[in-house]
Amino acid sequence: MQVGNQIKKYRDQLHLSQEQLAEKIYVTRQTISNWETNKSYPDIHSLVLLSQIFNVSIDQLVKGDLEMMKYQIEKEEVNKFNKNAVIYGALLLIAVLSLVPLWTYLQAAGIFIWILIYGVAIYYAFQLEKQKKKYDIHTYKEILAFTEGKTLDEIQKNQEIGKRHYQTFLLVVGVGVASFFITYMIAYLLQI
Template identity: 50%
Template structure:
């Protein structure tokens, strides 16, 4: 981050110690040190006070940090999406494989365990759908590009947009068929 260098530069131009600057903007000397060493980032109030005190625009003060912040946010979003997708995938497999064994061997307790798994799975499905809606990603190609941090051009975007309804129908049919096959196998194994 560039903010540390900027604070240090303007502080030295004004010939202030860290302690003197800290007094002027109502923080501790350690806070100034942490900012200058990029251990943490000033909050909005502190940024405004620094900008005003140094008599520079906020844009100049945080120069270079905006792109880095955008990249960090994008990386964090991708990591959250991957994390939630992995949890959802595990829960989906559990809801496919566990209902009959849980009910057969654990009775009512198995039903409660299965219901709990389903509720948590629904929660993660909703989170994933919110990510997809926020980033306008629906098709497999769009999701893969998002996970890789890439974007697609306008022509490809329109092509992918046209595929969305068909992929949803095929996904629903495939999920239903998979559920039938797994249920038949489980019934055969348990009876």
């Protein structure tokens, strides 16, 4: 946290001790010490008083922290996207590989288990699609940049937007072929 360093810097500039500053903003010396060592964070009332005493804006006091919080939120979103992608990929692979064995050994109960696995995979697919819409990422290059916590510059983004229609068409064709194959396998297994 940067606010602790900022408080210490401005306090030193005004030649105030921790105790003197504490008296001015109605807290204990230990509270000032905790802020400066980043053990705790000042509440909004204290931030207002600090900004008045130091004659700086609240933004100047917490700017580094706001950037760090923004970075942390973005990092959490990237991690969430990556986690959902791994879970979806694993479930989809399990669904594809388990269809025949489940049918062979468990028949109707096996198909029910397979439908559950496939249903959970579809749930994670929807979660990924919501995140893709939220962050306007659709093409492979956009998704790859997002998972690495990077962004594309404006020219690259426009190039990727131009590719979206073709990639959507290929995706639809791929899903259609996969659906046909799965339907054919289910029909074949039900006839055995």
